[in-house]
Amino acid sequence: xxxxxxxxxxxxxxxxxxxxxxxxxxxxxxxxxxxxxxxxxxxxxxxxxxxxxxxxxxxxxxxxxxxxxxxxxxxxxxxxxxxxxxxxxxxxxxxxxxxxxxxxxxxxxxxxxxxxxxxxxxxxxxxxxxxxxxxxxxxxxxxxxxxxxxxxxxxxxxxxxxxxxxxxxxxxxxxxxxxxxxxxxxxxxxxxxxxxxxxxxxxxxxxxxxxxxxxxxxxxxxxxxxxxxxxxxxxxxxxxxxxxxxxxxxxxxxxxxxxxxxxxxxxxxxxxxxxxxxxxxxxxxxxxxxxxxxxxxxxxxxxxxxxxxxxxxxxxxxxxxxxxxxxxxxxxxxxxxxxxxxxxxxxxxxxxxxxxxxxxxxxxxxxxxxxxxxxxxxxxxxxxxxxxxxxxxxxxxxxxxxxxxxxxxxxxxxxxx
Numbered sequence: 576x577x578x579x580x581x582x583x584x585x586x587x588x589x590x591x592x593x594x595x596x597x598x599x600x601x602x603x604x605x606x607x608x609x610x611x612x613x614x615x616x617x618x619x620x621x622x623x624x625x626x627x628x629x630x631x632x633x634x635x636x637x638x639x640x641x642x643x644x645x646x647x648x649x650x651x652x653x654x655x656x657x658x659x660x661x662x663x664x665x666x667x668x669x670x671x672x673x674x675x676x677x678x679x680x681x682x683x684x685x686x687x688x689x690x691x692x693x694x695x696x697x698x699x700x701x702x703x704x705x706x707x708x709x710x711x712x713x714x715x716x717x718x719x720x721x722x723x724x725x726x727x728x729x730x731x732x733x734x735x736x737x738x739x740x741x742x743x744x745x746x747x748x749x750x751x752x753x754x755x756x757x758x759x760x761x762x763x764x765x766x767x768x769x770x771x772x773x774x775x776x777x778x779x780x781x782x783x784x785x786x787x788x789x790x791x792x793x794x795x796x797x798x799x800x801x802x803x804x805x806x807x808x809x810x811x812x813x814x815x816x817x818x819x820x821x822x823x824x825x826x827x828x829x830x831x832x833x834x835x836x837x838x839x840x841x842x843x844x845x846x847x848x849x850x851x852x853x854x855x856x857x858x859x860x861x862x863x864x865x866x867x868x869x870x871x872x873x874x875x876x877x878x879x880x881x882x883x884x885x886x887x888x889x890x891x892x893x894x895x896x897x898x899x900x901x902x903x904x905x906x907x908x909x910x911x912x913x914x915x916x917x918x919x920x921x922x923x924x925x926x927x928x929x930x931x932x933x934x935x936x937x938x939x940x941x942x943x944x945x946x947x948x949x950x951x952x953x954x955x956x957x958x959x960x961x962x963x964x965x966x967x968x969x970x971x972x973x974x975x976x977x978x979x980x981x982x983x984x985x986x987x988x989x990x991x992x
Contacts, residue, residue: 598721623936630928659686837891
């Protein structure tokens with residue numbers, strides 16, 4: 576095979592590695608929470624705020640990221656955003672206080688906003704359209720794999736060399752991958768320059784989408800079905816499992832990382848199931864019911880480790896509706912507005928992070944009030960965690976109610992003309 580033949584596969588691999596890298600950074604705080612509380616003298620509320628800053632910049636950049644890919648060299652855009660992630664990791668690794676750590680998380684989120692879009696854009700530019708859905712599913716698998724790497728393997732690495740050196744190693748890996756982007760990737764077509772006319776058209780498209788009630792219901796479902804992942808799997812799950820089952824950070828991180836296996840499987844399975852039965856709402860409702868049941872069992876009951884791990888996989892599968900909801904959005908959106916609609920729903924998905932991570936942290940602080948700067952790690956009780964984490968099954972219930980009573984069945988292949 577010649578290099579020309581291999582180019583699409585090389586490019587999609589690099590884009591996939593970008594997604595894997597940013598997901599590792601996104602969830603990394605979950606395994607270093609005690610370290611951060613000790614080094615920065617902060618409580619759960621502070622941890623929740625620092626971690627959630629990633630989602631603020633990530634969410635804000637969702638729609639602009641798609642616009643920029645249409646206007647700017649994809650090579651430069653992927654390379655620059657990769658470097659921003661890496662710079663954020665360096666800042667976080669060397670931070671001596673909350674300010675630099677917060678700046679690092681903001682930069683990581685800003686750069687990460689381009690990761691999933693880079694996979695989709697590369698797929699659309701270098702592969703036949705018939706492979707687009709498959710590559711999208713594989714992108715979710717890479718994201719899940721990255722999240723797993725940011726938990727169990729990172730937890731072991733932190734145990735060996737400490738959290739600062741661990742994040743420094745991740746940043747070095749990011750630097751190497753950033754260089755590969757500039758060396759190996761090339762643009763397929765010339766870019767059109769951005770004009771204010773483009774901005775007017777984009778705003779007009781967004782307003783047309785927001786006029787539809789179904790858009791709001793779909794966005795609420797997307798927000799609700801993914802909130803348990805950002806609130807539990809991405810941050811508080813490792814600490815809770817460690818407390819509930821008297822596990823080490825490494826073992827708790829392993830169990831929590833199984834959620835991401837469920838996410839990967841659920842994303843692929845729900846899409847297949849929806850096409851098989853020619854319905855959207857049935858898989859969405861099943862996922863929401865599975866989420867309610869598995870989250871209640873995980874948080875409020877105790878099981879042996881094997882059954883716990885099975886329940887955590889089910890927890891992840893339940894959120895597979897997150898990938899299917901994009902198909903629902905394309906079903907009810909005119910083709911000329913599809914890109915904007917997808918960006919809007921992705922904003923709702925990732926926006927759950929800056930809501931639920933600090934909310935759980937604030938609830939923990941209310942339940943166990945300690946002054947910031949106390950100089951020691953706050954040890955929250957199992958009761959504290961179980962009360963604070965009540966928001967997880969509640970948000971799953973909201974996703975179920977929305978899918979039952981508000982989202983209309985669209986049936987695949989019956990898109991708006």
